Amino acid sequence: MKKYLGEGLLIVFSVLFALFINSLAQKYQTSQKVKVAKESLLKEMEQNQVIMTQWKEKHSKILKHIDEIIKNDSLQEELIKDHFLDIGALTGQENLISSLVTSTAWETAQATQILSELDFDTTQELTYVYELQNSIINSTLPDLVDIYFQRETHRKESLLPTLIQFKLHFNEIVGQETLLVTLYPGAIEKLQD
Template identity: 45%
Template sequence: MLPLYFLYSISEQNTSWSIGMKRFKKYVAEGLLIIFSVLFALFINQWFDDYQTHRRKEVALESIQSELYRNRSILASWKEHHMAIRDRITGVLEGRNDSLLVALTQKNFLDLGLLTNNESLVDAVLTHTAWESAKSTGIIAEFDFETTQKLTQVYSMQRVLTDRTLANILDFYFDTQAHDMENIDQILVQFQLRFWELTGQEELMTSLYQQAIEKIEE
């Protein structure tokens, strides 16, 4: 028989080993739990960030879409008004509106109100607030390439229409040469050319608005 102290020593070793294994398993379990908790927290944070980005993208596109609808409606009113002015000028130049020509020549300056039917050249402003906001926040980086391309095109053309073409008409009107009534025919030709350019661009803008809206709605 083995001495009692030897058996006791083995028993103590087994007990110590068992306790050590339990502690090791506990540490491993705690370590795995910590790792899982960290990874889960990272996953939740990433998911929440993605959700927020997606939501910001949706809000930005909705705002741009609303702006495009509004601008398209304004443009339709513009185009109708500007085509009427263009046709009125053409009528005078082609001798089909002598009464308007008489009214124009009775004054020593060009009365633009006679050409615009006493209405302002534009009755509302085309805006680009939603588009500029999307660019400034960087959310357009989340738009697909074709959407960004369509929106860039429509807003760039809108800027040309308002900042160049319309401005050219006003600049010409405020030029003293535009009020030399002895050259009324030449003056009207210059206005006619400018209004042809304006209405042509407005026709193009109508198509660009529609394309951009359809792209957003896909």
């Protein structure tokens, strides 16, 4: 009986020990995945911060230029001299965006459910940043481009209302970019903790 009891206890201990080792291995793998996700998010966030700062500077210049055009009739005439609104003249011959912000690391962290391993404050901070970033890319910028492609935009008699529309939209995008640029450092700090 002692022999069977000893073997039974040894089997139970072996099973519990194996479960313990398996649990440690899973925790280690999860911690490694969290580490990789944080590093990827941090790198993406730092790159996006640089790009968004550039966007903000560029769009602020365009906004100032639109203000100058609104106040100056001869600049308005120059803007529509070829019987259509010359967006290049409006933007100083620059593209609206020269590089894209990305959300690949964020989407990967969501898809792999690694975000559930991060603390609530970090997840919330990251969510603010990526939601605002998506709003700019998927809503504000397309709205701005839509104005340009409307037929009414290119009529000479609609120039001033169109310029005011552009001014309002550029005000909005610069405001969103300014907010986003102020949110990045907090999110980066959370990822570095």
